Amino acid sequence: xxxxxxxxxxxxxxxxxxxxxxxxxxxxxxxxxxxxxxxxxxxxxxxxxxxxxxxxxxxxxxxxxxxxxxxxxxxxxxxxxxxxxxxxxxxxxxxxxxxxxxxxxxxxxxxxxxxxxxxxxxxxxxxxxxxxxxxxxxxxxxxxxxxxxxxxxxxxxxxxxxxxxxxxxxxxxxxxxxxxxxxxxxxxxxxxxxxxxxxxxxxxxxxxxxxxxxxxxxxxxxxxxxxxxxxxxxxxxxxxxxxxxxxxxxxxxxxxxxxxxxxxxxxxxxxxxxxxxxxxxxxxxxxxxxxxxxxxxxxxxxxxxxxxxxxxxxxxxxxxxxxxxxxxxxxxxxxxxxxxxxxxxxxxxxxxxxxxxxxxxxxxxxxxxxxxxxxxxxxxxxxxxxxxxxxxxxxxxxxxxxxxxxxxxxxxxxxxxxxxxxxxxxxxxxxxxxxxxxxxxxxxxxxxxxxxxxxxxxxxxxxxxxxxxxxxxxxxxxxxxxxxxxxxxxxxxxxxxxxx
Amino acid sequence: xxxxxxxxxxxxxxxxxxxxxxxxxxxxxxxxxxxxxxxxxxxxxxxxxxxxxxxxxxxxxxxxxxxxxxxxxxxxxxxxxxxxxxxxxxxxxxxxxxxxxxxxxxxxxxxxxxxxxxxxxxxxxxxxxxxxxxxxxxxxxxxxxxxxxxxxxxxxxxxxxxxxxxxxxxxxxxxxxxxxxxxxxxxxxxxxxxxxxxxxxxxxxxxxxxxxxxxxxxxxxxxxxxxxxxxxxxxxxxxxxxxxxxxxxxxxxxxxxxxxxxxxxxxxxxxxxxxxxxxxxxxxxxxxxxxxxxxxxxxxxxxxxxxxxxxxxxxxxxxxxxxxxxxx
Ligand SMILES: [Fe+2]
Ligand SMILES: [Fe+2]
Numbered sequence: 001x002x003x004x005x006x007x008x009x010x011x012x013x014x015x016x017x018x019x020x021x022x023x024x025x026x027x028x029x030x031x032x033x034x035x036x037x038x039x040x041x042x043x044x045x046x047x048x049x050x051x052x053x054x055x056x057x058x059x060x061x062x063x064x065x066x067x068x069x070x071x072x073x074x075x076x077x078x079x080x081x082x083x084x085x086x087x088x089x090x091x092x093x094x095x096x097x098x099x100x101x102x103x104x105x106x107x108x109x110x111x112x113x114x115x116x117x118x119x120x121x122x123x124x125x126x127x128x129x130x131x132x133x134x135x136x137x138x139x140x141x142x143x144x145x146x147x148x149x150x151x152x153x154x155x156x157x158x159x160x161x162x163x164x165x166x167x168x169x170x171x172x173x174x175x176x177x178x179x180x181x182x183x184x185x186x187x188x189x190x191x192x193x194x195x196x197x198x199x200x201x202x203x204x205x206x207x208x209x210x211x212x213x214x215x216x217x218x219x220x221x222x223x224x225x226x227x228x229x230x231x232x233x234x235x236x237x238x239x240x241x242x243x244x245x246x247x248x249x250x251x252x253x254x255x256x257x258x259x260x261x262x263x264x265x266x267x268x269x270x271x272x273x274x275x276x277x278x279x280x281x282x283x284x285x286x287x288x289x290x291x292x293x294x295x296x297x298x299x300x301x302x303x304x305x306x307x308x309x310x311x312x313x314x315x316x317x318x319x320x321x322x323x324x325x326x327x328x329x330x331x332x333x334x335x336x337x338x339x340x341x342x343x344x345x346x347x348x349x350x351x352x353x354x355x356x357x358x359x360x361x362x363x364x365x366x367x368x369x370x371x372x373x374x375x376x377x378x379x380x381x382x383x384x385x386x387x388x389x390x391x392x393x394x395x396x397x398x399x400x401x402x403x404x405x406x407x408x409x410x411x412x413x414x415x416x417x418x419x420x421x422x423x424x425x426x427x428x429x430x431x432x433x434x435x436x437x438x439x440x441x442x443x444x445x446x447x448x449x450x451x452x453x454x455x456x457x458x459x460x461x462x463x464x465x466x467x468x469x470x471x472x473x474x475x476x477x478x479x480x481x482x483x484x485x486x487x488x489x490x491x492x493x494x495x496x497x498x499x500x
Numbered sequence: 501x502x503x504x505x506x507x508x509x510x511x512x513x514x515x516x517x518x519x520x521x522x523x524x525x526x527x528x529x530x531x532x533x534x535x536x537x538x539x540x541x542x543x544x545x546x547x548x549x550x551x552x553x554x555x556x557x558x559x560x561x562x563x564x565x566x567x568x569x570x571x572x573x574x575x576x577x578x579x580x581x582x583x584x585x586x587x588x589x590x591x592x593x594x595x596x597x598x599x600x601x602x603x604x605x606x607x608x609x610x611x612x613x614x615x616x617x618x619x620x621x622x623x624x625x626x627x628x629x630x631x632x633x634x635x636x637x638x639x640x641x642x643x644x645x646x647x648x649x650x651x652x653x654x655x656x657x658x659x660x661x662x663x664x665x666x667x668x669x670x671x672x673x674x675x676x677x678x679x680x681x682x683x684x685x686x687x688x689x690x691x692x693x694x695x696x697x698x699x700x701x702x703x704x705x706x707x708x709x710x711x712x713x714x715x716x717x718x719x720x721x722x723x724x725x726x727x728x729x730x731x732x733x734x735x736x737x738x739x740x741x742x743x744x745x746x747x748x749x750x751x752x753x754x755x756x757x758x759x760x761x762x763x764x765x766x767x768x769x770x771x772x773x774x775x776x777x778x779x780x781x782x783x784x785x786x787x788x789x790x791x792x793x794x795x796x797x798x799x800x801x802x803x804x805x806x807x808x809x810x811x812x813x814x815x816x817x818x819x820x821x822x823x824x825x826x827x828x
Contacts (some may be wrong), residue, residue: 009665012668012671012672013664062581071633108641108654112642113642115657124638127638139580139582149510152509156510173545173652177546181552205507214789
């Protein structure tokens with residue numbers, strides 16, 4: 001045979017640890033940067049990544065993947081998919097693009113952290129490819145929305161969002177910065193690649209791709225599922241690391257990081273993905289509910305992945321499963337209610353068909369969230385739109401930075417989890433968020449939520465105008481009802497018909 | 501209240517819209533992507549005093565290398581992810597084509613055992629060196645102050661892994677023909693102990709533990725890499741040609757194409773930093789500090805190639821030529 005097989009030389013390409021001579025091991029791999037947890041260099045050499053890919057394979061496969069993604073886009077250029085799409089779907093795109101591309105770029109730096117400071121040579125090579133992958137995800141997800149800029153100013157947020165103090169971006173940065181770029185290589189591998197990418201990216205990049213296919217947005221569907229094929233490779237950086245940590249008696253540390261990051265990712269996704277799947281996507285095109293996707297990908301598949309690696313279910317697992325019934329609805333309520341402070345137009349998603357779907361997927365919805373929408377709907381029917389706008393700002397959680405929400409209805413209760421730490425009061429939306437804070441309070445204590453900043457006088461004038469200005473939102477890009485309240489007329493017609 | 505301006509849709513991102521020119525694909529997907537430069541007090545959106553925030557404030561924000569607008573940097577090659585893969589898939593197809601053809605012609609069987617002994621000592625251990633370049637470039641990726649710079653560093657890390665992969669491949673292939681040279685076995689020992697490598701090992705250990713991003717860039721891209729490229733790629737490639745190892749020479753030629761690209765972006769970055777006073781002095785001081793280590797490394801390595809006349813002198817002078825071209 002004229003060429004060697006890849007596995008003939010693969011091991012040599014990852015036999016690259018040496019004993020440093022002019023510096024110490026801890027100087028070459030500072031413990032905080034590598035997250036080495038006191039495990040010496042030699043113990044990391046048994047790290048064995050399950051997904052083996054060489055450099056020449058990488059550039060070939062990735063070139064082909066890109067050729068696919070870009071050519072589908074080019075082929076559909078003139079089919080006006082975007083223009084013809086329901087405004088709810090247009091909002092899914094705006095929300096997605098504002099939330100992800102720049103965070104993907106930051107993930108490239110997270111991979112670079114592992115490529116430099118990981119003590120396992122296999123991890124360093126995998127992460128070098130992961131670093132390029134994340135550059136791909138940023139560039140693809142900037143290239144695609146860029147052509148939509150002339151159609152709608154809100155698409156400027158695909159690039160601009162992360163330069164602002166927008167409340168949702170503060171929440172996204174707080175999570176992603178915690179998970180990806182402010183920890184050592186091992187914690188990045190545990191939190192980003194294992195906890196987040198093995199579970200949650202499926203939700204956004206396969207779940208939403210399924211919805212996109214139903215909508216007929218092939219170029220988006222194809223592009224984000226292509227992204228997920230990269231994720232499913234570099235997500236495997238974390239697994240073999242867990243094996244090393246367990247072998248060296250570090251299960252508790254591994255479990256702690258994984259538990260924190262699953263909780264944190266869950267909170268953010270309940271907002272970004274939950275509302276998009278359960279309300280923004282037109283009801284006829286919803287493949288599954290957010291809860292169903294969560295049950296399939298997180299509660300069953302990811303739970304199995306945890307067990308297979310020898311980790312345990314997080315302590316809050318039952319709580320998380322219980323929250324699946326209402327988290328997306330509470331977030332949606334906030335998105336619509338505070339619609340002027342979004343860079344997308346939130347669809348209400350409560351026509352008769354929507355309500356029937358919601359009650360089917362979330363039994364009891366009508367008796368709880370439905371009652372609030374009844375009041376909103378009545379106000380709109382009576383021409384009292386001003387009553388459907390908020391007068392106050394929501395209380396924000398000092399961990400997830402999302403509104404401290406509650407389940408309305410007969411059992412209406414807002415539960416705040418307060419904490420005093422070094423003379424300052426913190427508020428959390430949940431036991432999980434408070435627990436995350438208490439694990440490493442010094443990581444978070446000095447951070448101010450937008451409400452903290454408001455109360456401290458950083459936001460001037462202290463009203464909606466000041467808040468919009470602080471969040472870099474101006475007329476022309478601020479949100480409103482996605483269907484311009486046309487759904488209200490449908491409700492009116494239906495009620496008149498019923499009355500007749 | 502005066503009339504509120506309503507923002508209109510733009511043809512491109514608002515940060516690129518002020519200029520007349522239509523932005524290129526490179527600009528659309530590569531510029532102003534870092535957000536850890538927005539708040540000097542808290543690079544990342546957690547406690548401003550977090551250890552990693554202090555790391556970025558000290559080693560990046562307070563570096564002696566300063567510029568008012570790092571985002572103005574442009575890669576002269578304007579590579580984006582998709583064009584990088586096109587470029588390197590082409591290069592890899594070429595290199596693996598060489599591997600295939602030379603294997604079919606039983607190239608390795610024609611090599612002298614003495615030369616294979618030299619390869620075992622000063623060629624195959626190079627994978628450690630290339631991996632060190634990969635790691636050091638990944639550090640620049642995470643510390644550079646603009647996405648157009650981090651992208652160059654990321655590609656450079658991947659290219660270093662490319663070189664390492666070629667070396668691993670050839671190590672294995674050579675070991676099939678020459679079973680008694682310790683190929684695939686002794687590289688770590690040579691890298692850690694053999695006189696030929698100690699200069700480069702120390703140099704790279706020092707580069708890898710240089711945390712200030714400006715100094716790390718200068719030490720890596722202006723001093724260490726040029727030394728490695730001139731000695732371990734160019735001169736070793738020449739030694740190969742002198743010893744009937746045509747394949748090695750052609751392989752290093754392909755790798756040197758990457759090296760030339762790395763020098764183009766490094767040159768452009770230096771040129772941009774010279775717009776601000778103080779930077780030239782900082783860069784010159786760093787070069788003066790690092791050059792002796794690199795020279796020693798070149799001397800030690802080239803001493804193992806007596807068949808190449810003036811190897812060390814040529815290599816050192818080539819690194820000087822490159823640095824002189826920077827017009828510091
Ligand atoms: Fe990604
Ligand atoms: Fe990823």
